[in-house]
Amino acid sequence: MAAGGEKKEHLYKILVIGELGTGKTSIIKRYVHQFFSQHYRATIGVDFALKVLNWDADTLIRLQLWDIAGQERFGNMTRVYYKEAVGAFVVFDVTRASTFEAVSKWKNDLDSKVQLPDGSPVPCVLLANKCDQAKEGLVNNTAQMDEFCKEKGFIGWYETSAKENINIDEAARFLVTKILEKDKAMKLGDNDHDNDKIVIDSNRPTGVEKKSTCC
Amino acid sequence: MTSDLPTEFDFVVLGTGLPESILAAAVSRIGYKVLHLDRNDHYSDQWASFNLRAIERFAEKKEGKNKEEKDYGDKIEESETLVRIPTADSLVENIRVKYYIPEYQECMMLVEDMNKLLAPKEDDKNTETGNNDDTGNGIAKPDETQQTAETDGSQVGISDSHESTKSVDTPIPITDDNTRNTATTDNATTHNATTTNNATTTDNVGTNDTSETSTSHTQNSTTDGSATEETTTKSDQPLRKKKKIWTKGELQDSWRAFNIDLAPKLLYSSGKMVELLISSDVAKYCEFRTVSRVLTQHNQYIEKIPCSRADVFSSKDVSMLDKRKLMKFLEWCAGYHKNPEEYEEYKNQTFLEVLKSRKLSEKLQNIISNAIAMVTQDTSTEEGLKKTQVFLQSVGRYGNTPFLFPLYGSGELPQAFCRLCAVFGGIYCLQMTADALIINKENKCEAIITSEGQRISCKWLIMGSSYSPKQYITTDNKRQLSRCILFTDKSLLHSESQELSLLWVPPSDHNIHPITVLELPQSAMVCPKDLYIVHLTTEGSGDPEADFSPFVSQYLSTDGQTQNDEPTEKPSILWSGYFSQQVYRVNEKTCDVPSNIFILDGPSSDIHMDDPVLQAKEIFKHICPDEDFLPKPPHPDDIIYVDETEATAGEGESWVGEKEEGKDDPKNGTSQKAEQAETESEEKKETPQKTLQETTHDSDLPSDQNIVTANKQ
Ligand SMILES: Cc1cc2nc3c(=O)[nH]c(=O)nc-3n(C[C@@H](O)[C@H](O)[C@H](O)COP(=O)(O)OP(=O)(O)OC[C@H]3O[C@@H](n4cnc5c(N)ncnc54)[C@H](O)[C@@H]3O)c2cc1C
Ligand SMILES: Nc1nc2c(ncn2[C@@H]2O[C@H](COP(=O)(O)OP(=O)(O)OP(=O)(O)O)[C@@H](O)[C@H]2O)c(=O)[nH]1
Ligand SMILES: [Mg+2]
Numbered sequence: 058m059a060a061g062g063e064k065k066e067h068l069y070k071i072l073v074i075g076e077l078g079t080g081k082t083s084i085i086k087r088y089v090h091q092f093f094s095q096h097y098r099a100t101i102g103v104d105f106a107l108k109v110l111n112w113d114a115d116t117l118i119r120l121q122l123w124d125i126a127g128q129e130r131f132g133n134m135t136r137v138y139y140k141e142a143v144g145a146f147v148v149f150d151v152t153r154a155s156t157f158e159a160v161s162k163w164k165n166d167l168d169s170k171v172q173l174p175d176g177s178p179v180p181c182v183l184l185a186n187k188c189d190q191a192k193e194g195l196v197n198n199t200a201q202m203d204e205f206c207k208e209k210g211f212i213g214w215y216e217t218s219a220k221e222n223i224n225i226d227e228a229a230r231f232l233v234t235k236i237l238e239k240d241k242a243m244k245l246g247d248n249d250h251d252n253d254k255i256v257i258d259s260n261r262p263t264g265v266e267k268k269s270t271c272c
Numbered sequence: 273m274t275s276d277l278p279t280e281f282d283f284v285v286l287g288t289g290l291p292e293s294i295l296a297a298a299v300s301r302i303g304y305k306v307l308h309l310d311r312n313d314h315y316s317d318q319w320a321s322f323n324l325r326a327i328e329r330f331a332e333k334k335e336g337k338n339k340e341e342k343d344y345g346d347k348i349e350e351s352e353t354l355v356r357i358p359t360a361d362s363l364v365e366n367i368r369v370k371y372y373i374p375e376y377q378e379c380m381m382l383v384e385d386m387n388k389l390l391a392p393k394e395d396d397k398n399t400e401t402g403n404n405d406d407t408g409n410g411i412a413k414p415d416e417t418q419q420t421a422e423t424d425g426s427q428v429g430i431s432d433s434h435e436s437t438k439s440v441d442t443p444i445p446i447t448d449d450n451t452r453n454t455a456t457t458d459n460a461t462t463h464n465a466t467t468t469n470n471a472t473t474t475d476n477v478g479t480n481d482t483s484e485t486s487t488s489h490t491q492n493s494t495t496d497g498s499a500t501e502e503t504t505t506k507s508d509q510p511l512r513k514k515k516k517i518w519t520k521g522e523l524q525d526s527w528r529a530f531n532i533d534l535a536p537k538l539l540y541s542s543g544k545m546v547e548l549l550i551s552s553d554v555a556k557y558c559e560f561r562t563v564s565r566v567l568t569q570h571n572q573y574i575e576k577i578p579c580s581r582a583d584v585f586s587s588k589d590v591s592m593l594d595k596r597k598l599m600k601f602l603e604w605c606a607g608y609h610k611n612p613e614e615y616e617e618y619k620n621q622t623f624l625e626v627l628k629s630r631k632l633s634e635k636l637q638n639i640i641s642n643a644i645a646m647v648t649q650d651t652s653t654e655e656g657l658k659k660t661q662v663f664l665q666s667v668g669r670y671g672n673t674p675f676l677f678p679l680y681g682s683g684e685l686p687q688a689f690c691r692l693c694a695v696f697g698g699i700y701c702l703q704m705t706a707d708a709l710i711i712n713k714e715n716k717c718e719a720i721i722t723s724e725g726q727r728i729s730c731k732w733l734i735m736g737s738s739y740s741p742k743q744y745i746t747t748d749n750k751r752q753l754s755r756c757i758l759f760t761d762k763s764l765l766h767s768e769s770q771e772l773s774l775l776w777v778p779p780s781d782h783n784i785h786p787i788t789v790l791e792l793p794q795s796a797m798v799c800p801k802d803l804y805i806v807h808l809t810t811e812g813s814g815d816p817e818a819d820f821s822p823f824v825s826q827y828l829s830t831d832g833q834t835q836n837d838e839p840t841e842k843p844s845i846l847w848s849g850y851f852s853q854q855v856y857r858v859n860e861k862t863c864d865v866p867s868n869i870f871i872l873d874g875p876s877s878d879i880h881m882d883d884p885v886l887q888a889k890e891i892f893k894h895i896c897p898d899e900d901f902l903p904k905p906p907h908p909d910d911i912i913y914v915d916e917t918e919a920t921a922g923e924g925e926s927w928v929g930e931k932e933e934g935k936d937d938p939k940n941g942t943s944q945k946a947e948q949a950e951t952e953s954e955e956k957k958e959t960p961q962k963t964l965q966e967t968t969h970d971s972d973l974p975s976d977q978n979i980v981t982a983n984k985q
Contacts, residue, residue, distance in 0.1 A: 077276075101695070101696055101697050102695060102696055102905050102906055103695065103905075103906070104556075104691075104695055133315075133700050133701065133702040135315055135687040135688075135690050135691045135694070136315075136680070136684065136687055137557040137558075137684070137687050137688050137690075137691040138691060140557075253561060253562070253795070254559050254560070254561060254679065255559065255560040255561060255562060255670050255671070255676060256555070256556075256559055256560075257546060257549050257550055257555035257558070257560065257670075257676075
């Protein structure tokens with residue numbers, strides 16, 4: 058994370074969770090790789106997709122979007138998945154009310170497993186995906202959706218379509234704005250300052266002053 | 273949800289312990305379809321880390337009600353036989369949890385203030401002795417505290433847990449008794465008034481901010497004011513800070529800060545696990561801290577040993593002559609791997625015999641045998657040399673000692689491998705297991721029946737030993753693992769900074785088997801600050817309290833906390849948890865384990881994690897001799913998605929037709945997806961090597977050529 062010149066760089070981990078087939082992978086692909094497809098194979102071998110944002114003249118933001126991998130389709134996340142996340146999207150499918158019903162479950166799971174360093178919940182945006190299609194259930198009632206979000210602790214919600222590229226950038230921008238606010242307040246992801254923490258890396262066997270081996 | 277599970281896998285893995293998870297990741301990595309189950313509601317099985325609430329709840333849990341055996345007659349064919357998986361074995365046996373401190377102290381703030389304000393050591397002493405003479409009103413008078421703790425029923429054991437449940441997982445309201453016990457104090461000079469108030473208004477216990485008002489009461493405010501601050505600020509301040517006095521309530525309030533390992537382990541910096549973490553890139557999921565001190569017991573005292581050459585040479589405890597001898601001996605050990613022939617003559621001697629013949633001082637011998645090689649009387653020269661060697665090779669790689677500890681506990685490591693497995697398409701279900709294995713005529717495992725009654729076929733079955741049908745394994749009651757977990761208020765060996773220490777206690781009259789002691793500070797992310805977690809591990813016979821009592825009584829105080837803050841004072845135990853773990857061995861002699869079933873060991877008494885790595889690798893090589901064991905996956909940054917066909921398809925009309933299919937019926941979507949994953953796996957199997965080379969960081973290609981995932985259909 059070498060900051061070039063004056064430019065500030067931030068690296069944020071964002072989780073994308075929600076029921077099967079709600080469009081999580083599609084949203085990430087659309088946002089990061091600018092394409093959409095209805096034939097996804099499970100993305101194999103990749104932890105996250107990286108989106109680089111030139112936020113403003115002096116801020117560069119790298120977003121790691123962590124998709125749900127095979128394991129998590131049954132809702133059992135490893136800690137590794139949640140670790141150090143600073144934001145999240147919970148996605149449901151507007152054409153299937155059952156995916157909306159699971160939203161609270163996902164939000165609760167999220168809040169129970171990860172918090173910001175100050176103990177507050179990580180900012181989370183609700184995405185009502187596939188809005189290019191006929192909607193089913195509560196999502197038709199904006200006031201009630203707002204109420205729902207307030208009650209469940211979502212910072213906001215968007216109707217999105219990965220297919221038609223609707224509102225995905227907007228939702229991400231909104232989330233990032235909130236993360237930046239939090240970051241200002243509490244220096245997220247700054248634990249790199251802990252020099253004693255060791256990250257194993259083949260190229261970098263660092264640590265201590267003296268590289269002394271016995272003999 | 274589980275009906276969504278595909279019915280065929282290459283591998284079914286039971287248990288998310290460390291070797292199972294490594295193996296699951298390894299086979300998933302090369303494209304096999306993996307279903308990984310765990311009967312518990314958490315990852316890592318016997319290697320898990322728990323927060324305080326979880327471990328105490330664990331202690332309450334009654335031994336599994338024996339589920340009645342379901343009839344799976346309709347699920348098996350005539351030629352097949354059903355072998356039952358034992359129902360819920362618990363992870364640990366006879367766990368007993370106990371507090372040594374009062375429930376809640378209304379005068380808690382007062383105590384803290386006293387700590388802050390009361391001051392010079394003489395004063396402290398006065399308080400202390402005052403307590404003793406003074407009709408027992410003292411805050412932390414040992415026996416009284418003890419009493420409080422016990423009468424509150426805070427001792428929890430599996431067998432008699434029911435009475436005490438209430439005290440465990442909900443914060444306990446302050447009872448009158450407690451108030452009386454602790455409220456009136458004789459700490460005179462300060463704020464008696466405040467105390468009494470606190471005692472009656474029970475709600476604000478622990479939340480009062482009294483510091484300001486009280487400072488004015490003390491004579492010593494200047495000097496101690498500064499020392500005071502540290503309780504709340506940086507832990508590694510060089511200034512000596514006052515000891516924190518804990519209550520049960522406070523411990524329980526910080527329940528989330530605890531990550532208490534069932535199987536606390538370290539990594540040799542140059543050991544097998546570290547190598548694997550690097551070569552597989554699983555390292556990116558974990559962070560570590562170096563063990564900062566290796567300790568040894570010498571003439572009943574605990575001492576720090578010099579680990580590196582620099583340490584040895586700067587050590588005042590070791591004479592010049594001894595230093596040379598030590599270096600010479602270690603160099604001799606280090607040369608072992610280069611020309612093992614030269615060591616042939618020592619083959620029939622034990623390592624200790626060889627060591628003795630070198631005429632090193634008794635102190636040095638102690639360091640080598642107990643801190644570096646960690647060997648017993650029976651250890652062969654070869655094994656001793658190997659252990660010495662990995663120690664020496666590891667020193668200096670990441671720190672001044674050879675060891676690393678995983679932040680947030682050893683339980684993180686199995687999860688890191690599970691994540692890798694999942695990223696490569698492995699499917700995980702917790703709280704699910706196999707009820708039975710289906711064995712065919714050729715004595716091969718054909719399928720499992722899940723605890724939800726689904727038949728799932730597999731080519732190989734991997735399981736942790738605790739899942740194994742009893743006929744495949746043996747247990748040896750004389751070789752169980754005895755474990756003790758302690759929360760203490762300071763380190764076994766005083767230091768100005770937070771130390772992460774390893775101590776190995778050789779066998780003696782008191783303990784037949786060596787005891788491994790791991791002392792973890794807050795910076796290991798396993799406990800709140802002002803506290804240490806001490807893990808004791810030994811091979812025992814099922815009575816962990818007895819196994820550890822000589823050590824505990826020698827180095828620790830079970831009398832509750834006192835105000836005394838001398839460096840010589842023993843650490844006080846605030847909380848203890850004792851339990852044992854069964855050690856299983858595969859029963860090759862008496863039983864024909866089907867050749868496609870592999871049973872993996874649970875945690876041993878070893879301090880390191882190299883054996884699980886070796887075991888997983890050995891089985892992997894047996895199953896897929898020509899494949900790489902956990903090669904590095906592509907780095908996400910290096911993957912560029914190319915999607916010529918799809919990009920157009922996405923905009924095109926074909927969409928309309930397609931969407932109908934998957935959308936209304938999630939199940940449909942799933943099975944479709946599973947197939948897709950399968951095709952992908954298939955493809956991947958053919959070219960795993962290639963993908964890797966194209967995508968690793970190490971490749972010379974400029975990153976924009978690292979094109980990996982082309983989504984052509
Ligand atoms: C198992 C575990 C792994 C963690 N891994 C990391 C990490 O890799 N990097 C990092 O920066 N921080 C990690 N954290 C802590 C991080 O999430 C918190 O932001 C940080 O510790 C704040 O601590 P606190 O004392 O202020 O919060 P507290 O309110 O004391 O809570 C401590 C933290 O524990 C976590 N937690 C609580 N219960 C559970 C649970 N049942 N399962 C999982 N997590 C729980 C929450 O995230 C919470 O923030 C981890 C915490 C835990 C318990
Ligand atoms: N009409 C429409 N279809 C979409 C949209 N987003 C995704 N889909 C389709 O919904 C299906 C599921 O999308 P995915 O992105 O795979 O969903 P997911 O949440 O990643 O699914 P899992 O990984 O299985 O949990 C695919 O067929 C997509 O083409 C959208 O915005 N509109
Ligand atoms: Mg997906």
